[in-house]
Amino acid sequence: MLVQHTVVASGSSNWDSDQVWKKLWQLKVVPKVRIFWWQALQRFLPCYAELARRHVMDNGICKLCGHEDETLYHAMLQCVHAKQFWTATLQYFGFSIPRTRTQ
Ligand SMILES: [Zn+2]
Numbered sequence: 001m002l003v004q005h006t007v008v009a010s011g012s013s014n015w016d017s018d019q020v021w022k023k024l025w026q027l028k029v030v031p032k033v034r035i036f037w038w039q040a041l042q043r044f045l046p047c048y049a050e051l052a053r054r055h056v057m058d059n060g061i062c063k064l065c066g067h068e069d070e071t072l073y074h075a076m077l078q079c080v081h082a083k084q085f086w087t088a089t090l091q092y093f094g095f096s097i098p099r100t101r102t103q
Contacts, residue, residue, distance in 0.1 A: 047060070049071045050072075065081060
């Protein structure tokens with residue numbers, strides 16, 4: 001269930017949404033990156049599992065790995081491709097995978 005996998009952008013176990021939004025909107029990145037993360041944190045991104053639930057698609061299986069339903073949590077953190085992204089991000093930029101309530 002997506003609600004259980006809320007990304008905690010601050011890195012702490014306390015969810016302070018005002019701080020998260022403030023930090024997000026202060027990021028010095030192109031606007032579409034802020035918009036993407038805002039949509040991800042609001043769970044507005046249309047993942048395949050959600051589209052399948054709405055009968056827009058036949059199934060919600062992740063098209064990249066094919067192992068399980070593509071929830072937002074899977075797409076952003078669990079998928080083997082997402083893990084490769086976070087590993088590369090750590091290598092090149094020093095950013096680590098966001099901490100979540102499930103980690
Ligand atoms: Zn996947």
